[in-house]
Amino acid sequence: MIEGQETKVMSTRDAIILAQSEEMRRDENVFLIGEDVGIFGGDFGTSEGMLAEFGKERVRDTPISENAISGCAVGAALTGMRPIVDVTFMDFIVYMMDNIVNQAAKTRYMYGGKGQVPVVFRCAGGSGVGSAAQHSQSLEAWFTHIPGLKVVVPGTPADTKGLLKAAIRDNNPVIFMEYKAEYNVKGEVPLDPEYVIPLGKAELKRTGKDVTVITYGRMLRRVLEAADAARDKGIEVEVVDLRTLIPLDKDAILESVKKTGRVLLVNDAHKTGGFIGEISALIAESEAFDYLDAPILRLAADDIPVPYNHALEDAMLPKPERILKYIERLVERR
Amino acid sequence: MAKLQKDELLSMLRKMEDIRNFDNKINQMVRRGLVPGMTHFSVGEEAANVGAVAAMHEGDLLTSNHRGHGQAVAMEMSLNEMMAEIMGRANGSCKGKGGSMHIADLDKGNLGANGIVGGGMGIATGAALTQKMKKTGKIVFCCFGDGASNEGAFHECINMCAIWDLPVVFYCINNGYGISTPITSVMKTKYVHERAKAYDIPGVLIEDGNDVLAVRQALEEAAEYVRSGKGPILVEAITYRWFGHSTSDPGKYRTKEEVEEWKKKDPIEKLRQYLLAEGMASEAEMDAIREASHEAVEESVRYGMAGAQPEPESAFEDIFAE
Numbered sequence: 001m002i003e004g005q006e007t008k009v010m011s012t013r014d015a016i017i018l019a020q021s022e023e024m025r026r027d028e029n030v031f032l033i034g035e036d037v038g039i040f041g042g043d044f045g046t047s048e049g050m051l052a053e054f055g056k057e058r059v060r061d062t063p064i065s066e067n068a069i070s071g072c073a074v075g076a077a078l079t080g081m082r083p084i085v086d087v088t089f090m091d092f093i094v095y096m097m098d099n100i101v102n103q104a105a106k107t108r109y110m111y112g113g114k115g116q117v118p119v120v121f122r123c124a125g126g127s128g129v130g131s132a133a134q135h136s137q138s139l140e141a142w143f144t145h146i147p148g149l150k151v152v153v154p155g156t157p158a159d160t161k162g163l164l165k166a167a168i169r170d171n172n173p174v175i176f177m178e179y180k181a182e183y184n185v186k187g188e189v190p191l192d193p194e195y196v197i198p199l200g201k202a203e204l205k206r207t208g209k210d211v212t213v214i215t216y217g218r219m220l221r222r223v224l225e226a227a228d229a230a231r232d233k234g235i236e237v238e239v240v241d242l243r244t245l246i247p248l249d250k251d252a253i254l255e256s257v258k259k260t261g262r263v264l265l266v267n268d269a270h271k272t273g274g275f276i277g278e279i280s281a282l283i284a285e286s287e288a289f290d291y292l293d294a295p296i297l298r299l300a301a302d303d304i305p306v307p308y309n310h311a312l313e314d315a316m317l318p319k320p321e322r323i324l325k326y327i328e329r330l331v332e333r334r
Numbered sequence: 335m336a337k338l339q340k341d342e343l344l345s346m347l348r349k350m351e352d353i354r355n356f357d358n359k360i361n362q363m364v365r366r367g368l369v370p371g372m373t374h375f376s377v378g379e380e381a382a383n384v385g386a387v388a389a390m391h392e393g394d395l396l397t398s399n400h401r402g403h404g405q406a407v408a409m410e411m412s413l414n415e416m417m418a419e420i421m422g423r424a425n426g427s428c429k430g431k432g433g434s435m436h437i438a439d440l441d442k443g444n445l446g447a448n449g450i451v452g453g454g455m456g457i458a459t460g461a462a463l464t465q466k467m468k469k470t471g472k473i474v475f476c477c478f479g480d481g482a483s484n485e486g487a488f489h490e491c492i493n494m495c496a497i498w499d500l501p502v503v504f505y506c507i508n509n510g511y512g513i514s515t516p517i518t519s520v521m522k523t524k525y526v527h528e529r530a531k532a533y534d535i536p537g538v539l540i541e542d543g544n545d546v547l548a549v550r551q552a553l554e555e556a557a558e559y560v561r562s563g564k565g566p567i568l569v570e571a572i573t574y575r576w577f578g579h580s581t582s583d584p585g586k587y588r589t590k591e592e593v594e595e596w597k598k599k600d601p602i603e604k605l606r607q608y609l610l611a612e613g614m615a616s617e618a619e620m621d622a623i624r625e626a627s628h629e630a631v632e633e634s635v636r637y638g639m640a641g642a643q644p645e646p647e648s649a650f651e652d653i654f655a656e
Contacts, residue, residue: 031467057467063497067491071456072463079395079464098487103457107435110436111446112428113652148653171655220417 005190007158013159013183016046016122019164020084022193024054027082030168031058033073034086043088044124044183066095070121074104077173078117084168089135090123090177101197104173105148118172120164126218126268127306127313128181136180136306136313138217138269143175144245146280150199151245153177155220157187159243170199179218179268198245201227204256208236211330212256214279215266216242217225219318223266228321245275252290261293262330266318271300294333297326338547340614344623346388347609350380352601353407357577359631360403360409360420364581368639370422373434376404377647378544378576381601382507384408385549386571387474389503389557395443395461397454400435401507401575402447403479407554412438417634423641430644431652446451451512452485454478455504459491462500462566473501473560473639475553481512483526492566496533503556506570507543513579514587527570536567542603547608574599 004196010018024030032054038061039299041048051059062069066087073083087093093100104117117148127136143151152174154160160178205220205226215223220241227237227296240256242249263283265276280296283289299318307313357375364373376383383404390409392395398405408414412427414489419426420434438446448454457474465472482488483506487556495502510517523529530537536559540552549571555565574596576577578585585593609615 063490063494065490065494068456068459068494071453071491072460072494073481073489075397075445075462076464076467077460078457079461081464081467083460097448098453103448103453107446108655109433109652110428111438111440112426112431114428114438115440117654119653150654195387203427273654279434 005192007188007193009186009212010157010189011184011186011203012157012160012178013045015161015189016178017048017050017162018189019161019168020047021050021053023165023168024058026193029080030082030084031060032084032086033060033062033069033089035062035069035088037061037086038299042086044180046086046122046183060118060160066092067099070096070099071103073119074099074117077104077117078115079091080105082118082168084120084122087121087123089131090125090136091134092140093121093123093139094122100143100149100173100175101146105146109148117173118171120167120174120176122176122178124180125177126179126181127317128179130308130310130313131180132308133305138267138301139178140175140177140245141269141273141275144275148173149246151177152199152243153245154216154243155217155241157185158189159197161189163199163243164300165196166199169196177217182218185221193260197243199246200249202240202242204238204252205241206239208238208260210236210260210262211327212238212240212263212324213266213323213327214242214253214259214263216245218268219266219326222318223323225320226321226327229320229324230327235327237327246334250282253282254286257283257288258291261291262329262333263292264299264323266299266323268301268317270303271298272303274300274305276300294298297330299323299326337648343605343609346384347602347605348623348627349384349408350546350605351624352413352630353368353377353380353383353404355627355631356413356417356634359635360568361577361581363385363421363635365558369420371433372580373420373573374580375591376400376401376598377535378601379404379509381546381549381575381604382571383572385546386505386551386553388455389553390443390475391472393443393470393472395445395472396477397445397458397461398437399449399454399478399482400449401479402437402467405433406437406439406444407449409439409442409444411437411444413446413586413630413634415638418638418641421638422643423638424532424644424648425637425641429648429652436639442652452478452482452487455482455487455491456501458530459500462495462502463498465501466498471561473503473557475503475505477505477507479512480506480510480517480526482510484520484523492533492535492568495566496535499563501560501563503553503560504566504568505553506568508570508572509575511575511579511588513583518561525570527568535565539568540571543573544599544604546601546605590599610654621641
């Protein structure tokens with residue numbers, strides 16, 4: 001996947017800074033806007049050092065006004081700029097919904113194909129840092145329900161760089177999801193400024209013939225851990241990392257399901273109404289259904305508000321041991 | 335303000351006639367079942383629209399609201415394409431996908447009508463940020479109704495424009511009602527423009543928003559202030575809509591007397607009287623303008639009627655940009 005590339009080990013956070021900085025050097029219309037993106041370097045440090053290079057016009061601190069921030073970004077995008085909005089905690093996007101759902105997503109369509117709204121909303125989702133119920137949600141499924149939006153959810157530092165660059169270059173509104181618990185996770189990241197991963201392409205993070213596990217974002221690391229443990233038990237797990245929810249790489253999903261006949265879906269969002277339910281329906285409605293040797297299984301966060309205490313917080317999430325148990329359940333089924 | 339030349343005044347009269355005739359025509363067509371969806375009319379608010387748009391310079395931008403016909407016509411958008419769009423035809427400005435509430439003409443600087451109350455305010459803020467970052471010297475006119483002044487977007491966007499000195503004329507067309515709710519019953523101050531104080535920006539009242547010359551003068555002064563780089567301004571014009579909120583509104587919440595009283599303050603009649611008194615145009619000349627306007631509106635109906643219904647497949651196009 002990143003063979004033949006000059007790489008450097010860096011955190012997800014630094015991959016974000018790198019992607020943004022490269023795109024801002026490449027295109028003067030790109031700018032960063034949000035609360036505390038300037039001297040503070042972003043609530044999660046994702047614009048650390050950028051003020052010094054790009055100045056306060058292009059690394060633009062705002063009032064605490066999510067409605068105006070999002071509306072301003074949409075208006076700037078419609079008139080030729082390419083804003084990146086640091087939403088910070090994904091929960092705050094609730095205050096931005098009109099501008100994203102009613103304006104950005106529909107403008108081009110309502111105008112009969114005229115105009116475009118190239119804007120990226122970068123959201124820090126998920127739990128894991130003790131930030132409790134109003135600062136821990138993974139709300140990606142909401143946006144997959146709105147035609148006109150793209151939804152991108154990387155699971156590694158390298159994918160974060162390549163997909164964020166693609167999102168910034170895309171001519172449509174993109175919801176770009178990050179995870180608070182993943183900002184410090186390190187990995188090899190290509191240094192090529194043209195390392196851009198096309199939106200809508202899943203990646204097989206492991207290949208295997210026995211079970212398919214489909215996941216994205218924060219759960220990828222846990223799934224890989226479970227897949228490695230399964231290998232030790234002689235089970236070959238194929239891990240499909242969706243990377244982009246909209247547009248969705250349906251071919252990659254169905255191909256893998258046809259190959260293994262057994263599928264587990266994993267995400268860190270609440271189970272009810274979550275995006276993996278959609279994947280389940282997609283498989284059940286497709287020709288891949290005939291290849292299934294076991295019922296489709298889902299592992300997601302339980303349907304409770306995210307609690308504060310670390311032990312409680314993790315209790316609601318799929319853990320590698322539980323993922324492994326589900327993999328074994330699928331294999332045992334004859 | 336220097337006295338306007340005759341051709342300038344007659345051009346404004348023509349646009350006001352176009353707004354009225356266009357919307358009156360649509361109202362008839364609604365009754366004949368030729369308009370498939372929701373529309374909102376600008377009749378009665380012609381001066382508030384034409385006077386404001388007259389203050390725009392080449393390259394300036396405008397955001398509109400759900401009652402956007404008046405601004406679009408004043409900006410010389412094609413009546414044919416507008417009419418076809420409101421009729422839902424394939425030759426409409428949005429290929430029948432937007433309708434009355436999403437009339438837009440990006441080439442002429444109209445960033446679009448908007449079905450969400452206050453929805454244009456963020457877009458205007460961002461459009462103004464673009465002008466400032468690209469140093470174009472152009473400004474943005476953000477048109478909204480009295481109802482939008484109670485939205486959170488009003489506060490957040492005016493504050494943002496004020497702190498960043500963004501070039502926006504926030505222009506409130508106060509027609510007195512948000513559907514059935516009198517603005518005076520949902521606002522503690524008497525006027526919307528008084529709220530400018532809270533943002534330390536100028537607030538301007540146009541007491542007679544049916545006087546197109548007063549509107550134009552106030553908006554030219556406001557635009558000049560904004561163009562000078564001093565930041566946004568909040569202007570309010572008092573006017574009245576003659577029709578209901580939309581085609582489905584029987585208007586139970588206001589008296590016949592009140593409506594009749596406002597009809598006596600007809601903005602078109604007011605401009606005609608001015609032109610007569612100044613000896614700048616004769617009745618016959620102005621009647622000819624009205625006649626030409628009627629003909630242009632009839633032509634737009636013919637254009638719309640000649641337009642095909644959109645192919646069902648076209649519903650699946652134009653969602654994403656390449």
